[in-house]
Amino acid sequence: METSRRAPIGRPRGFDTDQALEEAMRIFWEQGYEGASLTDLTAAMGITRTSMYAAFGNKEDLFRKALERYTQGPASYGARALQERTARQVATAFLHGSVRATTRPGCPSGCLGVQGSLAAGDPGSAARDTLVAWRNEHASRLRDRFRRAVDEGDLPPDADPELLARYLMTVSNGIAVQAASGSTREDLQQVADMALRSWPPVTGPAPHTG
Structure with missing residues (x-):
């Protein structure tokens, strides 16, 4: 057998x-x-x-x-921020999350998505391209969320979702660079709060949650 x-x-x-x-x-x-x-x-x-x-x-x-x-x-704050009820709350959660993630006790300072490709030459071109796509994806998700906010009346009709997303990403990336350079969480929190003061005011009723 x-x-x-x-x-x-x-x-x-x-x-x-x-x-x-x-x-x-x-x-x-x-x-x-x-x-x-x-x-x-x-x-x-x-x-x-x-x-x-x-x-x-x-x-x-x-x-x-x-x-x-x-x-x-560490960077999951970005996805969580998108679930906030208003555009201002999204922006606040995103920047505050960036401050916390880049200044976590016991972890490297800064952001892997920013620090990972700084000063990368030809050998690091693939990693640099990967990180460019990674950052662009985050910006695109923020832009789409802010487009929805305009449609819902949570942002003014003349608000530019693309510009707002780029603004948040630029501030967040700057926070990461400063954190890697030794800036404290308290100092960077002040930077985030100052950036949020220029956020467009709400002109319509707050969006309903379904």
């Missing part, structure tokens, strides 16, 4: 991939894409280069996975 042959069971990885990716994210966050060498990355992750390639792909692949983790973790 012929017995069926079972496929060999693969050896389990000898490391926690989730924790390894967390450490890679922190290295990219602190050192940027080009500044983070494979030696730095694998040492922080506690694995060999062979294990890194097998689990995450090359450095560009690892960076994209780390950026995704950053988006879902």
Whole structure:
């Protein structure tokens, strides 16, 4: 009687991939894409280069996975801000979230999405392009949210959703750079609050929540 042959069971990885990716994210966050060498990355992750390639792909692949983790973790304030009831509350949550995320105790200062591609040359062009697309996506989501606010009467009819989104992104990116340069959370909170003072006034009834 012929017995069926079972496929060999693969050896389990000898490391926690989730924790390894967390450490890679922190290295990219602190050192940027080009500044983070494979030696730095694998040492922080506690694995060999062979294990890194097998689990995450090359450095560009690892960076994209780390950026995704950053988006879902420290930078998740952006997605939450979009759910706020009014455009002003969206802007407030976005900038206040930016201040908190870039000055978190025990984490690198600044923003991975900004610091990751600063001074990147040709070797870092792919990472730079990835981060440009990442920032543009955030701006597009803010723009779409503010278009809805105009339609609902929550923003004045002559408000420019594109400009408002770009304004918030510029202030947020500036906050990240200043945080990386050593500015305190209190100082950056004052900057965020000053930026919000120029927000367009509400001219119609507050939108209803459904």
